[in-house]
Amino acid sequence: MNWSEKLTSFPAIAAAALFAALLLGVVFGLMGPSPRPLPAGGETTLEDAPKSDGVKAGQARQDSRERPSGDLRPEARGSSNAASPSGTGQPGSGPDKVPAPHARGDGSGTVWSRPKVLKEGPKHDLQSQVTLPVPQGAIVVNVKTTTDYSVNQATLRLEIQAEGLGWQPMANRPRTGSDGAEYRFDGLFPGQYRVTCATPGFAEVSEEVRLIGGIQEVQVQLRLSAPRYARVHFAFEYEDGGKPETVIVQRAERGVFDGTMEGRFNRYGSSTIELGSVNSSSSPYVIPPETGLLAFALRVGMRERFIFSQAREGKRYRAEMEVTGKDNEEQRQNVVLKLLPADAPDPSAGLIPRDPVKVDVSFTRSDGAAVKLRRCNLRQSLDAATYTGATRIEGAAAEFAAIQPGTWFLVAEVEGLDAAFVRQVGLGESQKLAFNIELGRVTVRTSRDAGALPPEGTRMTYSVAILPMGSGAMKSHYVREIPANAQTDVANFTLPAGNYTVNMGGGTDSLLAVEPPVSQFTLALDGEINLAALLRTASTLEFMCIDGAFAPVPGVEFLVTFSPAGEISESERPRIQLGGADGRCRLTSAPYGQVYLHLWISSRDLQKPDKSYVIDLPAYGVLNLGSVTVR
Secondary structure, eight states, rough: OOHHHHSSHHHHHHHHHHHHHHHHHHHHHHHHOOOOOOSSSSSSEOOOOOOSSSSSSSHHHHHHHHHHTTOOOGGGOSSSTTOOOOOOOOOOTTTTTOOOOTTTTTEEEEOOOOSSSSSOOOOOOOOEESSOOOOOEEEEOOOOTTSSSSSSTTOOOEEEEEEETTTEEEOOOOOEEETTTTEEEEEESSSSEEEEEEOOOOEEEEEEEEOOOSSEEEEEEEEOOOOEEEEEEEEEEETTTOSSSEEEEEEEESSSSOOOOEOSOEEOOOOSSSSTOOOOEEEEEEOOOOTOEEEEEEEEEEEEEEEEEEEEEEEEEEEEEEEBTTOOOOOOEEEEEOOTTTTTTTTTTTOOOOEEEEEEEEETTOOOEEEEEEEEEEEESTTTTTOOOOOEEETTEEEEEEEEEEEEEEEEEEEEETSSSEEEESSSEEEEEEEEEEEEEEEEEEESSSSOOOOOOEEEEEEEEEEEETTTGGOEEEEEEOOTTTEEEEEEEEEESSEEEEEOOOOOOOEEEEEEEEEEEOTTOOOOEEEEEEEEEEEEEEEEEEEEEEOOOOSOOEEEEOOOTOOOGGGGGOOOOEETTSSSSEEEEEOEEEEEEEEESSSTTTTSEEEEEEEEOTTTTEEEEEEEEEO
16 A cells, blocks of 8 residues: 555545644633623622632531630641632732722722642641640739738739730739738730839839749739829910910820730730820919919839819910829929911810810712711710710701810711711811712622632631721721622722722621731722632631640730741731730631741741741631640
């Protein structure tokens, strides 16, 4: 058979056809399917959720809750080998990509993505055990005066020494003995403690105590003495000439106990008393004409803030000064009372008489629609808990019959708008104010993460909180849900132009989380902002930091992230958490799968944690590592 006959034979033709089909299949496979069009409008995208290679995590949650605390057996970790999602998990990517923000609005938010493979980086071997330390120590405090009288209502606080952080406040409260003068702190771990007595009428006194472990009880005797005082003299004059005969004084102690904790990277907790706040009433004082000096007694070592105010000929004046009492030394301070603008806030807390003003406000909308007010009020600050409501509201107008002159924030809630209209106004006299509410549009598209599915029947709810000017006191809160047969939920909001913070979370389920949790943007007139978010299953992590002597390590800061040490982004700093004074650490809404767990014990370098571990967190589950030896 010659070559022409061979090439035209049936086997040759069949082989050529198979090769052509194979080549064509490869070409079309590389091209991939056409992207789906973006759904237009509507509350939700009703479509079948895409098939996923991820795991159903309901069993992981059940197993983790039934096992003993600290159980590290592989079978007790639930779905610790959850498959990684096929995509990046980044909001706004893929076929349902959301358009970029409109040119008349700027937005910012942390972009979150799940890597297919955890990036290699420095890591340590995780040394953990199921057993947890048992607190067996106690400190018994006896409080008496220097004249040997028992103090029955002493105010005590307990702190523990944390490496790299100093003294860390503890939540322990003492039990009172039968005679009322003995105070007992029970359930304490080994460590260096400081007991402080700050009882009104006495000088503050502290004593340090060391608990070495085991069943141990340490007695502490605190002796209270009367505080020492120093005298400060103030001389006054107006900045535009002349001297006052009287002055209104407010005093604010700066030495009160602050309940917040300054960490290595963040500040945690909340103040028991705001430092520098005015915690005493305003009082008028007559300046002795023979000396021209006003004298006050200050506790030695105590720093106080004085606020002075006065008025003359319809003008108001104010001055502020901080003074610290000095032992065996009298001080003289010269005070210059500065002239205030007519619309400045009242510096005297109402002691300087001023006639109230009447304010009428009216509103229109930039889209021409009618305005109907639901509420309208005035606040003295963005986060003020109290406000002054309008005397009368009719349609688009509101009236405030009697308002003290000063600077206020006007807050108007309008039907049809999804957040309040907020403007700062200066009120120095009776007037009529007209506002045109410029409007823009914000779209929040929230997609479900296809990497790991929650148990069947779980409601995929999430929350959206809109904060005008970042104020939590004026936020609008909405709860949304991605239906079971939908992949995406789209929420449309009509908002007044301005600056906003949007906080998003996983509703009431701690094992659901939203990424990114916080976004900020500026909305302009007719602007459009598009925010993309991912509603994902989450994990809860629990562990206790101990040292080689099986004692808890207090004040550990920790971070769960996909980033290895040396490559931690500054945007992740707010995610860092502070462990307890007993070494316990707990994190909800953590990402599932392989992650880095970074611990800072003595280091203050964000890129150099003391310990870095790779752990596997179960999707929609709880992982308890038990006791982790960190030093």
